Amino acid sequence: MFAVVLFCIACFAYWCWCRQRAKTAEPPSLPGAWPLVGHLPLFLGDGCKIWNQINYASDHSYDVGGAVKINLGPVTIYFITDPDDCNTIATTCMEKDPVYDVTKPWFGESLFTSRYEVWKNDYKLLSPAFSQIILNTFMDVFNSESRKLVKEFDKHAGKGPFDYFTSLRHNALNVICMTALGVGFTDSNLASDYLHAADSILNTVVERFIKFWWHSPYTFTWSRLKKEQDSYLKILHKMSDAVLQKRKSELFGNTCVEKNIAPGIKFKPFVDILLELSVEKGAFNDRQIREQVDFMLAAGHETTPNALLFTMVLLGSHPDVQEKVFSEIQEVLGEDKDVDKMDLSKLQYLEAVVKESLRIFTVAPAIARRLERDVQLKNYTLLSGQHCFLLLCGLHKHPIWGPDRYEFKPERWFEPSKLPGNLMYAPFGLGRRHCIGKTYAMMSMKTTLAHVVRSYRIKADHTKMRLKYLGTLKPDNDAYYISIEKRT
Numbered sequence: 001m002f003a004v005v006l007f008c009i010a011c012f013a014y015w016c017w018c019r020q021r022a023k024t025a026e027p028p029s030l031p032g033a034w035p036l037v038g039h040l041p042l043f044l045g046d047g048c049k050i051w052n053q054i055n056y057a058s059d060h061s062y063d064v065g066g067a068v069k070i071n072l073g074p075v076t077i078y079f080i081t082d083p084d085d086c087n088t089i090a091t092t093c094m095e096k097d098p099v100y101d102v103t104k105p106w107f108g109e110s111l112f113t114s115r116y117e118v119w120k121n122d123y124k125l126l127s128p129a130f131s132q133i134i135l136n137t138f139m140d141v142f143n144s145e146s147r148k149l150v151k152e153f154d155k156h157a158g159k160g161p162f163d164y165f166t167s168l169r170h171n172a173l174n175v176i177c178m179t180a181l182g183v184g185f186t187d188s189n190l191a192s193d194y195l196h197a198a199d200s201i202l203n204t205v206v207e208r209f210i211k212f213w214w215h216s217p218y219t220f221t222w223s224r225l226k227k228e229q230d231s232y233l234k235i236l237h238k239m240s241d242a243v244l245q246k247r248k249s250e251l252f253g254n255t256c257v258e259k260n261i262a263p264g265i266k267f268k269p270f271v272d273i274l275l276e277l278s279v280e281k282g283a284f285n286d287r288q289i290r291e292q293v294d295f296m297l298a299a300g301h302e303t304t305p306n307a308l309l310f311t312m313v314l315l316g317s318h319p320d321v322q323e324k325v326f327s328e329i330q331e332v333l334g335e336d337k338d339v340d341k342m343d344l345s346k347l348q349y350l351e352a353v354v355k356e357s358l359r360i361f362t363v364a365p366a367i368a369r370r371l372e373r374d375v376q377l378k379n380y381t382l383l384s385g386q387h388c389f390l391l392l393c394g395l396h397k398h399p400i401w402g403p404d405r406y407e408f409k410p411e412r413w414f415e416p417s418k419l420p421g422n423l424m425y426a427p428f429g430l431g432r433r434h435c436i437g438k439t440y441a442m443m444s445m446k447t448t449l450a451h452v453v454r455s456y457r458i459k460a461d462h463t464k465m466r467l468k469y470l471g472t473l474k475p476d477n478d479a480y481y482i483s484i485e486k487r488t
């Protein structure tokens with residue numbers, strides 16, 4: 001009898017040990033690793049290949065407890081898709097992962113890249129520039145620039161598929177300059193050069209991260225990539241310098257007109273807050289101001305145009321949804337009225353379309369956090385010092401969304417009981433360091449879509465689109481082109 005009891009105790013102790021070991025184990029490795037180089041061969045290649053591998057890792061992680069590990073040579077990266085684990089990391093790890101360092105030649109210590117200690121202070125100073133009361137004053141710009149876009153589209157109406165992405169990007173660049181950066185920008189050659197340089201530098205940034213031997217500044221200095229990056233940086237900085245110079249001469253030359261947004265409250269663009277804080281309190285030096293402007297320019301043109309592109313393709317591929325959007329716009333706005341802040345809250349179906357589009361095509365598919373200590377997740381332990389990516393795209397396609405998770409169904413947003421919960425939807429990031437431009441982006445995208453859908457019937461086929469990952473999600477072939485017909 002004593003032997004049986006002893007045996008049971010031993011079995012129980014072994015079971016506890018196994019459970020504990022599983023919990024303290026790192027996430028399992030993604031299948032397909034090679035000796036020494038690990039998963040490098042899977043990721044070496046263009047942005048399409050990287051995007052396919054991110055999806056492969058994401059799908060695999062669902063089957064193994066919401067986390068997988070990949071190795072690029074000696075570099076270990078965790079991909080996390082479990083919603084609770086993503087939340088744990090986003091709320092407890094406040095430092096950005098060292099992967100953001102590869103963008104520092106461009107963005108320096110901007111809000112996006114800065115250390116938590118610096119971020120806390122800067123965020124407090126700069127976040128008022130994105131308060132609702134300020135954003136409401138941008139409605140005129142959102143409307144007038146949307147009307148310009150509609151006019152620009154006019155020459156393509158009834159003439160078959162056309163590339164509207166370039167127009168969307170130019171438009172977004174104008175909008176960010178005229179709102180957060182407070183200047184009307186007219187140099188279209190510089191804008192074109194800027195957009196080309198921004199695309200190219202993102203290619204070099206992603207390539208550097210994959211090719212781990214260029215992580216070190218010492219090896220990178222001698223690389224072809226460094227030379228390429230330096231030439232793009234010159235153009236990118238030329239743009240931010242031009243914006244700053246223009247705004248400074250307006251602001252300090254007293255030619256600037258401050259808008260009254262309410263009795264006694266003036267509308268101050270983001271850049272004015274930066275410049276005034278630097279003059280009055282010495283809070284930012286010239287380099288720091290330029291870095292914040294550099295990121296604002298990038299965030300403004302690198303995100304909303306992509307999201308609009310995908311939304312227009314989805315609308316063109318789902319005529320029934322498009323007609324519902326059109327009816328709602330007719331009901332709320334009538335024939336030709338500008339969109340105002342009250343209208344935005346009434347355009348509920350359009351809002352659901354944009355949310356669903358960001359779920360299907362998650363423009364910022366991943367964010368990353370630095371692991372400064374071991375982090376205990378539900379099933380695994382992440383080891384301090386490794387890279388950690390939270391796959392927002394993985395959250396959005398998680399089986400919890402149901403068997404129709406790959407389908408574009410804006411209606412799902414009207415059935416809260418069937419939605420899987422807040423943690424499953426995070427196109428603008430998670431935790432305290434989520435997107436400061438979220439409301440700005442939603443307001444500007446809804447305004448643009450209202451003007452475009454009111455004017456044109458869109459046709460497209462999203463199934464033929466190939467996608468690539470270059471920090472953000474982008475189309476890789478011309479299958480994203482849409483055709484438009486004028487609505488009578």
Ligand code: HEM
Nearest residue numbers: 111112299303304307363364367428429433435436437441
């Ligand atoms: C569809 C549009 C957009 C998407 C999907 C998006 C997504 C994101 C995400 C996921 C982050 C978090 C990054 C991280 O955790 O590392 C972020 C941060 C940020 N975004 Fe956006 N964004 C969008 C539009 C914008 C716009 C229009 C602006 C500026 C006007 C902007 C400004 C920023 C800034 C400044 C940060 C850094 C915030 C901080 O760390 O405090 N974003 N964005």
